[in-house]
Amino acid sequence: MIVSLAEMAPGQTGIVVSLEGGHGMMRRIAAMGIRRGAAVTKTSSQPFRGPVSVQVGNTEVALGFGLARRVMVEVPG
Amino acid sequence: MKRILLMGNPNVGKSVVFSRLTGVDVIVSNYPGTTVELTKGRMKLGDEVAQLIDVPGTYTLGPTTPAEQVATEMMVEGDVIINVVDATNLERNLNLTLQLLNAGKPVIVALNMWDSAQHKGIQIDLVKLEKRLGVPVVPTIAPSGEGISQLVARLDEATTGSIPFDEEQRWSVLGGIVEEVQTVTRRHHTFLERLADLSLKPETGVPLAIVAGLVAFALIRVIGEGLISLVFNPLFDKLWLPVISGLSAILQPGTFWHELLIGHLVDGQIHWVESMGLLTTGLYVPLAMVLPYIFAFYLVLGLIEDIGYLPRLGVLVDTIMHRLGMHGLSVIPMLLGLGCNIPGVLATRILETRRQRFRAAILMSICVPCMAQLAVIVALLGPYGVRGLAPLFVTLAVLWVVLSLGFKYLLPGETPEMFTEIPPYRTPYLPAVAQKLWMRVRQFIREAVPFVLLGVGLVNILYVLNVIQVLGRWLEPVLTSVLGLPPEAVGALLIGFLRKDVAVGMLAPLGLGVKQLIVACVVLTVYFPCAATFAVLLREFGLRRMAKAALLMTVVALGVGGLLNLIL
Numbered sequence: 001m002i003v004s005l006a007e008m009a010p011g012q013t014g015i016v017v018s019l020e021g022g023h024g025m026m027r028r029i030a031a032m033g034i035r036r037g038a039a040v041t042k043t044s045s046q047p048f049r050g051p052v053s054v055q056v057g058n059t060e061v062a063l064g065f066g067l068a069r070r071v072m073v074e075v076p077g
Numbered sequence: 078m079k080r081i082l083l084m085g086n087p088n089v090g091k092s093v094v095f096s097r098l099t100g101v102d103v104i105v106s107n108y109p110g111t112t113v114e115l116t117k118g119r120m121k122l123g124d125e126v127a128q129l130i131d132v133p134g135t136y137t138l139g140p141t142t143p144a145e146q147v148a149t150e151m152m153v154e155g156d157v158i159i160n161v162v163d164a165t166n167l168e169r170n171l172n173l174t175l176q177l178l179n180a181g182k183p184v185i186v187a188l189n190m191w192d193s194a195q196h197k198g199i200q201i202d203l204v205k206l207e208k209r210l211g212v213p214v215v216p217t218i219a220p221s222g223e224g225i226s227q228l229v230a231r232l233d234e235a236t237t238g239s240i241p242f243d244e245e246q247r248w249s250v251l252g253g254i255v256e257e258v259q260t261v262t263r264r265h266h267t268f269l270e271r272l273a274d275l276s277l278k279p280e281t282g283v284p285l286a287i288v289a290g291l292v293a294f295a296l297i298r299v300i301g302e303g304l305i306s307l308v309f310n311p312l313f314d315k316l317w318l319p320v321i322s323g324l325s326a327i328l329q330p331g332t333f334w335h336e337l338l339i340g341h342l343v344d345g346q347i348h349w350v351e352s353m354g355l356l357t358t359g360l361y362v363p364l365a366m367v368l369p370y371i372f373a374f375y376l377v378l379g380l381i382e383d384i385g386y387l388p389r390l391g392v393l394v395d396t397i398m399h400r401l402g403m404h405g406l407s408v409i410p411m412l413l414g415l416g417c418n419i420p421g422v423l424a425t426r427i428l429e430t431r432r433q434r435f436r437a438a439i440l441m442s443i444c445v446p447c448m449a450q451l452a453v454i455v456a457l458l459g460p461y462g463v464r465g466l467a468p469l470f471v472t473l474a475v476l477w478v479v480l481s482l483g484f485k486y487l488l489p490g491e492t493p494e495m496f497t498e499i500p501p502y503r504t505p506y507l508p509a510v511a512q513k514l515w516m517r518v519r520q521f522i523r524e525a526v527p528f529v530l531l532g533v534g535l536v537n538i539l540y541v542l543n544v545i546q547v548l549g550r551w552l553e554p555v556l557t558s559v560l561g562l563p564p565e566a567v568g569a570l571l572i573g574f575l576r577k578d579v580a581v582g583m584l585a586p587l588g589l590g591v592k593q594l595i596v597a598c599v600v601l602t603v604y605f606p607c608a609a610t611f612a613v614l615l616r617e618f619g620l621r622r623m624a625k626a627a628l629l630m631t632v633v634a635l636g637v638g639g640l641l642n643l644i645l
């Protein structure tokens with residue numbers, strides 16, 4: 001099943017399948033390790049469309065809700 | 078002179094390496110974006126002296142963010158690049174390394190955080206990594222200095238090794254290198270990792286933040302008060318008072334030198350706060366009232382910074398902050414501003430856009446009193462307890478919210494979304510905490526104490542020249558009718574341009590009631606930042622914007638002061 005980082009549940013792990021956004025921003029996201037093929041685990045999400053945080057490799061990254069919605073992830077189930 | 082650049086991702090230890098190599102103390106904290114200015118120092122290389130530059134951290138080279146632009150421009154001017162790499166995040170760090178190599182400058186890699194890598198079960202084959210990159214790789218643990226001498230010894234081996242690849246293949250090339258040189262042994266989560274998780278999840282993170290805030294506040298209060306009553310007051314009363322009393326008898330009260338050095342006697346006694354002499358109030362305010370709080374505040378802040386809590390706090394408050402038109406990470410400059418507004422203004426560079434930086438800096442300089450000012454406010458209003466302090470803090474907090482909403486609607490513009498690396502929690506390395514604390518305390522003594530003395534001297538001169546009395550008469554209508562303050566308060570307002578701590582102290586002899594004290598303290602906080610802060614604001618944002626900001630400050634100060642005068 002493909003969902004965005006924003007929709008993923010905390011604790012869930014998935015594989016990034018696509019980044020849907022402007023080139024500059026997506027390049028920055030990719031530079032942090034969030035790019036196609038990378039395994040990401042969601043570690044938290046703040047209520048009211050607040051930022052979410054994900055673990056990629058040894059890096060933990062916090063992204064705003066709007067950004068998180070543009071990172072699509074394949075999750076089991 | 079040879080120019081050596083320290084480059085790398087944010088928060089990988091560049092500044093620690095810089096300190097080690099140059100002996101120059103710089104601020105090191107566990108969050109990305111600590112270093113916001115190019116810092117230059119000198120290091121010995123054999124018989125030569127070379128210039129070392131600590132470049133703000135970046136993830137990539139290119140034009141996307143201001144930090145990247147600075148780094149890209151800087152790179153052209155360097156002769157050698159020391160690329161500091163976080164061994165626990167090899168792939169992300171080597172991405173920048175690859176770009177540096179392709180830029181054609183000689184590079185040497187400092188593979189830092191070697192200790193953390195081992196704790197995390199990460200093994201890196203150094204020989205293979207050197208071979209793949211074609212440049213020297215030296216493992217380092219910057220805080221303890223391990224590997225630094227090898228780094229210096231091998232500096233002249235730095236070469237322009239390059240790895241040809243297409244942009245398309247960038248990540249697969251990187252993945253290949255990492256796979257070849259790194260082996261990871263799985264291990265259990267540590268206590269710090271679990272705590273890190275809990276402090277981001279809102280259910281646990283919000284209560285933790287509140288507890289952390291209360292504990293920090295209590296610690297600062299206890300340490301500050303403890304130092305004052307157990308150390309500094311006894312020092313002044315038992316050791317300094319006899320000296321000063323002797324001097325007073327020699328100089329004779331009423332003479333010029335007595336007035337300047339010792340000040341006037343209050344009921345025949347020397348009064349540390351009210352006498353207004355250079356050797357009495359001029360030393361007592363900065364050393365016995367403010368310094369203990371500066372020490373306490375920076376001790377607690379330093380621990381919080383080095384543990385790595387600040388970016389997490391930024392994420393927790395981001396939702397609310399965005400509603401107010403601000404970025405969550407603006408809490409970092411706000412908190413730093415509580416120590417001294419100047420580093421607070423500089424720390425706004427952690428924010429991406431100029432508009433964001435300007436808003437945060439102005440809000441901070443209006444609503445966030447610095448620790449020097451707070452210490453004296455607490456001394457004055459503290460005796461009234463909650464009745465004295467609560468209205469002050471509530472007013473400043475409400476003003477902060479109202480002004481940020483005002484900015485949001487009057488100066489619309491996009492607030493960039495949160496996008497930041499969250500560093501792991503680290504156990505603070507105590508020698509480093511002590512060094513940072515000492516650096517900040519030393520800076521206070523060096524830079525603030527002379528200004529306090531200048532302020533106290535100026536008060537005397539202005540009184541002698543009748544300036545304060547005349548100004549007081551001129552401004553009396555505004556002061557009494559709008560703010561409910563006596564005309565003598567004009568002296569404090571005048572000195573407040575220079576030093577807030579002295580200014581608040583000048584309220585002490587005026588015999589003000591609690592309401593007047595609150596109004597005066599709020600007005601002193603809001604109407605203008607101190608001259609030193611304003612100079613930095615001018616440099617950062619230019620005359621035009623700051624002229625508008627200054628107007629806003631005056632209007633807000635009169636408005637809020639007048640309102641408080643009516644409702645309290």
Ligand SMILES: Nc1nc2c(ncn2[C@@H]2O[C@H](COP(=O)(O)OP(=O)(O)OP(=O)(O)O)[C@@H](O)[C@H]2O)c(=O)[nH]1
Pocket residue numbers: 085086087088089090091092093094104105106107108109110111112113133134135189190191192193217218219220383503506509
């Ligand atoms: N365990 C460990 N911690 C380190 C090491 N080097 C640096 N640190 C810590 O990592 C954090 C970041 O260090 P800084 O020197 O401020 O990093 P920086 O690269 O200058 O960061 P920015 O200025 O934000 O780009 C601090 O908390 C350091 O104490 C190391 O080798 N081992």
Ligand SMILES: [Mg+2]
Pocket residue numbers: 091092093104105111112
């Ligand atoms: Mg730094």
